[in-house]
Amino acid sequence: MSEPADRRYGPATLPRVRGPLSAAVVEALRRPPHDLPADLGVDLDPADPFTDEDLQLTLFLCYELHYRGWLGVDESWEWQPTLLALRARCERVFEAALRRLVGAPPVPAAGVAAGLAELVAADNGPALAATLQRRADLTEFREFVAHRSVYHLREADPHSWALPRLGGPAKAALVEIQTDEYGNGRLDRMHAELFRRTLDRLSLDTGYGAHVDVAPAVTLATNNLMSLFGLHRRLRGALLGHLAAFEMTSSLPNRRYGNGLRRLGFDEVATRFYDEHVEADAVHEQIAANDMCGGLVRAEPALASDVLFGAAAGLAVDRLFAAHLLDSWSAGRSSLRAPAPPALPAVPPMVSLVASPEVAPPALV
Ligand SMILES: [Fe+2]
Ligand SMILES: [Fe+2]
Numbered sequence: 165m166s167e168p169a170d171r172r173y174g175p176a177t178l179p180r181v182r183g184p185l186s187a188a189v190v191e192a193l194r195r196p197p198h199d200l201p202a203d204l205g206v207d208l209d210p211a212d213p214f215t216d217e218d219l220q221l222t223l224f225l226c227y228e229l230h231y232r233g234w235l236g237v238d239e240s241w242e243w244q245p246t247l248l249a250l251r252a253r254c255e256r257v258f259e260a261a262l263r264r265l266v267g268a269p270p271v272p273a274a275g276v277a278a279g280l281a282e283l284v285a286a287d288n289g290p291a292l293a294a295t296l297q298r299r300a301d302l303t304e305f306r307e308f309v310a311h312r313s314v315y316h317l318r319e320a321d322p323h324s325w326a327l328p329r330l331g332g333p334a335k336a337a338l339v340e341i342q343t344d345e346y347g348n349g350r351l352d353r354m355h356a357e358l359f360r361r362t363l364d365r366l367s368l369d370t371g372y373g374a375h376v377d378v379a380p381a382v383t384l385a386t387n388n389l390m391s392l393f394g395l396h397r398r399l400r401g402a403l404l405g406h407l408a409a410f411e412m413t414s415s416l417p418n419r420r421y422g423n424g425l426r427r428l429g430f431d432e433v434a435t436r437f438y439d440e441h442v443e444a445d446a447v448h449e450q451i452a453a454n455d456m457c458g459g460l461v462r463a464e465p466a467l468a469s470d471v472l473f474g475a476a477a478g479l480a481v482d483r484l485f486a487a488h489l490l491d492s493w494s495a496g497r498s499s500l501r502a503p504a505p506p507a508l509p510a511v512p513p514m515v516s517l518v519a520s521p522e523v524a525p526p527a528l529v
Pocket of ligand 2: 444445
């Protein structure tokens with residue numbers, strides 16, 4: 165690992181803006197904490213919140229202040245009231261879209277663990293893992309890894325926010341899962357560090373947040389979902405349900421990802437992150453469904469439907485993510501946003517930019 169520690173572990177540099185709202189937030193974050201205009205985001209009404217680049221990046225910008233922060237941004241922004249108010253407006257739009265997407269899954273008489281199993285059994289999403297195992301070329305695989313790096317380089321962190329909000333059996337079960345995710349306290353076994361080696365083997369930037377700029381809205385949405393659930397105590401049931409669905413749908417896809425990398429000629433250093441999850445998550449799924457979610461609902465029965473909502477939302481947003489990758493690839497497009505544009509070439513004086521469309525500044529998308 166050759167890069168300096170600050171790039172590996174964050175904070176990341178502020179991303180490029182994607183519209184007026186994220187532009188206003190980035191502009192503000194570059195300066196000392198101050199009040200934002202009161203009307204910022206009040207008329208927020210995107211046609212599709214999951215693919216709205218400006219909304220998802222704005223949420224991501226706000227949430228990251230609670231993880232590693234942003235390079236050069238004053239840490240007091242984390243609790244700046246007008247920025248929190250803007251985040252709350254964005255969250256209302258996002259949460260309403262999630263509830264429209266999955267409704268309120270019914271809690272079966274057999275209990276919440278049975279409800280989770282039903283949701284997972286019914287989850288016949290796009291065949292992303294099978295494609296990566298059998299057909300994806302190196303370019304596509306690298307894209308997949310770049311998308312996932314936004315989460316995997318801070319793997320398990322959003323779910324750790326549940327810890328101080330729980331007691332008893334649910335807490336013990338969550339600690340057992342998270343202990344594995346964090347490598348039992350061994351840096352070289354932390355899942356985030358295993359993933360960093362995968363990035364390195366694929367010659368991708370291993371810096372924290374290095375691929376946020378090329379991650380489209382739907383990829384940010386998979387992350388924002390965890391942050392939304394993690395940062396609101398009222399959504400602790402959804403957070404545990406999300407983690408359970410994650411663990412229950414992990415073992416087989418991870419086997420496929422590892423096999424896909426082996427097919428492309430990569431060694432066990434590259435595949436270790438995926439191989440590790442095949443065994444670990446076969447165990448975690450039992451702990452997550454029965455001990456963690458079951459334990460939570462035994463202590464707080466009213467949270468059963470939230471657990472299933474969180475699981476259903478996680479599965480549904482992941483289906484949107486998978487569909488985006490597969491649709492992009494089958495249309496012959498990259499699934500990533502365009503990389504940072506090259507520096508504009510020097511334009512001789514008096515030459516009209518209109519006549520040189522290749523030097524036009526990139527549009528905000
Ligand atoms: Fe993991
Ligand atoms: Fe796990």
